[in-house]
Amino acid sequence: MTANAPRNFIVTCHGWSASKWTAHTFSMHSDVICTHSAMNVLSTEIRNYDGLRDSVRKLHTGYVNRQQRPVDQSYDEIAGHGRAEAYGSVHLYRLRDLPILWERFGKPTRQFMVYNQIRHPLSLVWSGYGEFQTLFRFDINELHWTLGKLLDTSRDFVFDLARRYDLMLGDYEVLAFLCACRVLGSLRLDIDAEAVVRQLPGADFRGHVQMEQITSDPERFSAVFSGATGLPVAVDDAYVQEVFATKAINKHRQDTKRLTPRQRWETLKDWQEDAFCHFLERFDLLPFYTEQGYEFDFIQACVA
Numbered sequence: 001m002t003a004n005a006p007r008n009f010i011v012t013c014h015g016w017s018a019s020k021w022t023a024h025t026f027s028m029h030s031d032v033i034c035t036h037s038a039m040n041v042l043s044t045e046i047r048n049y050d051g052l053r054d055s056v057r058k059l060h061t062g063y064v065n066r067q068q069r070p071v072d073q074s075y076d077e078i079a080g081h082g083r084a085e086a087y088g089s090v091h092l093y094r095l096r097d098l099p100i101l102w103e104r105f106g107k108p109t110r111q112f113m114v115y116n117q118i119r120h121p122l123s124l125v126w127s128g129y130g131e132f133q134t135l136f137r138f139d140i141n142e143l144h145w146t147l148g149k150l151l152d153t154s155r156d157f158v159f160d161l162a163r164r165y166d167l168m169l170g171d172y173e174v175l176a177f178l179c180a181c182r183v184l185g186s187l188r189l190d191i192d193a194e195a196v197v198r199q200l201p202g203a204d205f206r207g208h209v210q211m212e213q214i215t216s217d218p219e220r221f222s223a224v225f226s227g228a229t230g231l232p233v234a235v236d237d238a239y240v241q242e243v244f245a246t247k248a249i250n251k252h253r254q255d256t257k258r259l260t261p262r263q264r265w266e267t268l269k270d271w272q273e274d275a276f277c278h279f280l281e282r283f284d285l286l287p288f289y290t291e292q293g294y295e296f297d298f299i300q301a302c303v304a
Contacts, residue, residue, distance in 0.1 A: 008075060009088035009113040009228035010203075012095040014186055016127040017119035017211040018248075019091035025221075025243045031085040032229055035078050038062030040092050042081065053138050060141055066097050070105040071112075086229035090117070095190040098197050107201045113228050114203050116194070119211040120294050121184060121285055122261040125276060128180035136176060147175070150182040157278055165271040177272055181279040188283040208292055218244055262298045277302040 013019040015037075023036035024043040036043045039055065039062040052059070065074070071093075078087045093101075095116045102108075119127075136143045150158065158178060162169050169175065198205045206227055213220040218240050222233045233240060259267070268276070277299060280286065286296060 006079075006084060007086040007113065007228075007230040008110045009086060009115070010071075010093060010098075011088065011090040011115045011117055011209070011228065012093050012098065012190070013091040013117040014094055014124070014183070014190060015091055016124045016131065017117050018215050019117060021215060021246070021248060022117060023090035025246055026088065026090065026225065026229070028242060028246070029225075029229070029231065029239055031231055032088065033078060033081050033084040033086075034088045034090060035081075035092060036089070037091050038066055040065075040074050040077055040089065052135075056139050056141075059139075066093060067100045067104070071101055071108045072105075072110060075108075075110055086231060088228060094186070095197060096186075096193040098200060098203060099193055102200050102203070110202070112203050113230075114197065114205045115207065115209050115224060115228060116190065116205075117209045117211055117214070118187075118289075118292065120261045121187065121280060121289060122264055122276060122299075124187075125177075125180045125184065126264055128183055129177045132176035132179050133173060136172070136179075146179040146182065149185065150179055153185065154182065154278070154282070161271060161275060161278075165274075167271060178275055181275045184279040184285060185283050187285060191285070191288045210292065210294075215248075261295070265298050273299070273302055 011019070011022060013022075020036050020043055023034050026032050026034040027043055034043070035041055037059070039045075039058050074089070074092060075087060078089060098114070132142075132146070158169065161167065161178075167174050169178075194205070197203060209220075209224050214224055215221075218235050221243060222235055222237075222240055225231070226233050257267075265273070280299075290296060
C-alpha cells in the first residue's frame with residue numbers, strides 16, 4: 001500500500017453492458033475493491049437469478065438510494081470492505097444520477113474518476129429482452145415500472161404495432177421485447193446528462209467506454225483500468241491475462257448465440273425491427289452512437 005490517499009472511481013452504466021464483468025475483473029486486482037449494481041455489493045455476492053430473486057427487495061432499495069443518499073455514504077460502504085489503493089463501483093449509478101446527487105447533497109468529500117460504459121443499442125435491447133423474460137416473472141415492481149413508461153410515452157405506437165402485425169400485447173415475449181426497446185429512452189437521459197457531469201466539481205469525466213472494446217481488447221481494458229484506479233497495468237501483466245481468461249458473467253440473453261448487431265438484426269421479426277427503429281428514432285440516439293463509432297448501416301432503410 002502507498003502512503004497516498006486511495007483513488008476513487010465511478011463507472012456509470014445503464015446495465016446490460018457487461019457491467020458485472022467489469023466490476024468483477026476490476027475486483028480481481030489485489031489493490032482494488034469494486035462493487036456492482038444499485039445494491040452496491042461485491043460482484044461475488046450475486047451469481048445467478050436465484051440469488052437475484054432472493055435479493056429483489058434489496059435491489060428495489062438500491063434503486064431508490066441511487067438518487068436519495070449521498071455518494072460519500074455509498075463509498076463509505078465500499079471502503080468498509082477493507083483496505084485498498086482504489087475504491088470503485090460499476091453500475092451503482094447511471095450517468096444521469098450524478099447531476100441529481102451533486103445538486104441534492106453538494107460536492108462529495110472524495111474526488112472521482114468517472115467513465116460511462118455503453119453498448120450498441122441493438123445488442124443492449126436484445127440483452128434486456130432476455131432479462132425481462134426472466135425478471136418479469138418475479139419482479140412485478142420492474143414490470144409495473146417499465147410497462148408504465150412504455151404506455152406513457154408510446155401507447156399509440158404500441159397499439160398500432162399490435163394491429164399491423166396481429167400481436168397479442170399480453171404475450172410474454174412481445175411485452176418483454178417492447179419494454180426492452182422502451183429502455184432506449186433511459187440512454188437518452190444519460191446522453192443528455194454528459195454535459196452537466198463534465199462540469200461537476202470533484203468528478204473528472206474521462207469519456208465513454210464501449211463494452212465491446214473493454215471486454216475484448218487488453219490495451220483498451222488496461223487504459224480504462226489505469227485511468228480509473230491510478231494503478232499502472234502492462235498489457236502483458238499477469239493480472240490482465242487473468243482478466244481475459246474470465247468468461248462472460250451474468251448473461252441475460254435467452255439464446256446461446258454470440259452475434260454482432262448486424263447478424264442479430266437478421267434474426268429479428270418484422271415487428272421487432274419496427275419497434276426497435278421506432279424507439280431509436282423516438283429518442284434520437286443515432287447521432288450519439290454513430291459518433292461513438294457504432295454502425296447502423298444495416299438498418300438505414302428502417303430509420304430513413
